[in-house]
Amino acid sequence: AKLEILEFPDPRLRTVAKPVEKVDDELRKLIDDMFETMYAAPGIGLAATQVDVHIQLIVMDLSEDHNKPMVFINPQITPLTEEQAPYEEGCLSVPGFYEKVTRPARVRINALDRDGNAFEVEADELLATCIQHEMDHLDGKLFVDYVSRLKRDRIKKKLEKIHRQQG
Numbered sequence: 001a002k003l004e005i006l007e008f009p010d011p012r013l014r015t016v017a018k019p020v021e022k023v024d025d026e027l028r029k030l031i032d033d034m035f036e037t038m039y040a041a042p043g044i045g046l047a048a049t050q051v052d053v054h055i056q057l058i059v060m061d062l063s064e065d066h067n068k069p070m071v072f073i074n075p076q077i078t079p080l081t082e083e084q085a086p087y088e089e090g091c092l093s094v095p096g097f098y099e100k101v102t103r104p105a106r107v108r109i110n111a112l113d114r115d116g117n118a119f120e121v122e123a124d125e126l127l128a129t130c131i132q133h134e135m136d137h138l139d140g141k142l143f144v145d146y147v148s149r150l151k152r153d154r155i156k157k158k159l160e161k162i163h164r165q166q167g
């Protein structure tokens, strides 16, 4: 089922997610609902925080044909270089706004997959940007936290206005 995506400045987006205890069928149902929600948005990533479930779970799919799904459970990240890379980031929880964010250019991710098996990937380019953006969600952080307060307040005012008009 399609889930509702929380939108900035909803305070629930600031919740710090807890580790997943058991990788079971209930979790896999949530994973499938998150993929359905992400593809419908459309987006290339989605953190459980964004659908108001505060556990360390991320889904991603950077492919054109929506056929390369990736699941990261209890992910750990290690920067592999001092080099930073900028990217014009968007966020399904901050719809309509894009801001340049600079992050480590290459990272290693250790996580569990949807069967509970441990795996490790090295990421660069958009994969590195996106996984770091998703992991921020699990820490209650948003990409608007990296821009000036002035810009962040402008974005907050605009989205609050839209949410008021939606009733």
Ligand SMILES: O=C(O)C[C@@H](Cc1ccccc1)C(=O)SCC(=O)c1ccccc1
Pocket: 042, 043, 044, 045, 046, 047, 087, 088, 089, 090, 091, 092, 093, 129, 130, 133, 134
């Ligand atoms: O809010 C999210 O976490 C999803 C976000 C992930 C992300 C994208 C780009 C840079 C950093 C993080 C999105 O998917 S925003 C939508 C988007 O970027 C996109 C949508 C359709 C096709 C390709 C990209």
Ligand SMILES: [Zn+2]
Pocket: 090, 091, 092, 093, 133, 137
């Ligand atoms: Zn986001």
